[in-house]
Amino acid sequence: MRSDLEWWLDNANLLRGSPLQSHPPDLLLFTDVSKEGWGVHLLQHLALGLWSNQECKIISMCWNFKLPSWHSSTSAQFIPGKWNIVPDNLNRTTQIVGSEWSLAPWRANKVLTLAGSTTIDLFATALNRKLQIYCSPVPDLAAAFEDVFQHPWDSLDIYAFPPFCLIRQVLNQVRSAPSLAMMLVALKWPHVEWYPDLLLLLVETPRGLPPLSDILCQPHVRIFHNAVSFLHLYVWRLSSSVSQRSTFHERLQQQCQDTSGSPQRLSIRPSGPSSVVGVVREAVLLSEPLSP
Structure with missing residues (x-):
C-alpha cells in the first residue's frame, strides 16, 4: 500500500x-x-x-x-x-456476398496479361485480390491503403473491378488524374449516364469477356455466378492522358474512312451479342473477344 x-x-x-x-x-x-x-x-x-x-x-x-x-x-x-x-x-x-464477386483467378490472369504493367488492384480484399498490392474497403494492415477515394491515383497503373454503383466515381477519378492508366472490368451498358464518358476515356479496343459459367466466383467458396450471360462484361483500357485518347480516336476515324470512304454514323445499340459497343467522335467502336 x-x-x-x-x-x-x-x-x-x-x-x-x-x-x-x-x-x-x-x-x-x-x-x-x-x-x-x-x-x-x-x-x-x-x-x-x-x-x-x-x-x-x-x-x-x-x-x-x-x-x-x-x-x-x-x-x-x-x-x-x-x-x-x-x-x-x-x-x-x-x-453469397454481393460485394465479393470477382473474376476467377485463371480469368483475371488473362486480363492482367493484356495490361502488362498493372501494379495495384484498386477494389479488393485479402480474399479476392488479383495483385500483391491492393486497396481494401475494410481495415487491413496488409493493404496498401483503405478508402480508395481518399487517396490520389496519380501515376498508378490500375486493375479495377469496382461495384457497379461506383463506376461513375471511378470515371471521374480517371478523368481528373494528371497521369493514370487503368484496366477496368465493367458492364457494356449503353443506356446508363456514364457510358459515353467511358468510351471517351478509352485508349484501346475493348475486349468482351466470354460468358462462361466459371468466369465470376465468390472467393471463399467455389460458387460461380449463374447469370453471367446477362451481364455483358468487358475489359476497358482507360487513360487520363488526353494525347493517348486523341491518338486512339484518330485511329478509329481512320479505320472507318478506310472501310467506307467517309465516317460511319451509327447509334449506340442496346446490350447484346453485337461487337459494336458504341460511337466515339462519329467513329464506330467495335470490340474484340477475349479468348476463353
Missing part, C-alpha cells in the same frame, strides 16, 4: 499525462464466428473451419455470451459484418 501511495509523490508520474488517442495497433487480427464455423484473418494469412455436431451444440449454448476485453496491449472490439468481410465470409461457406 505504501509503495502505491508513494507513486503519487513523484512529479514525473503526475506530469506524464495520458494520450487522448490510443496507439495505432501493430497487428490487426480479425475473427468471426457463426453457427456453421469460424474464420480468422491476419495480414495475408487466412484460416477457417466448420464446427462438428458436438461443437455446434456447445456454440448454440454459448451464443449469447460475450467475450471480455483483455486489460493489456491486446484488445477485443466488435466490428459489424459489413466491415469484417473476410472472416465473416470464411465462416459461412454457403453465403
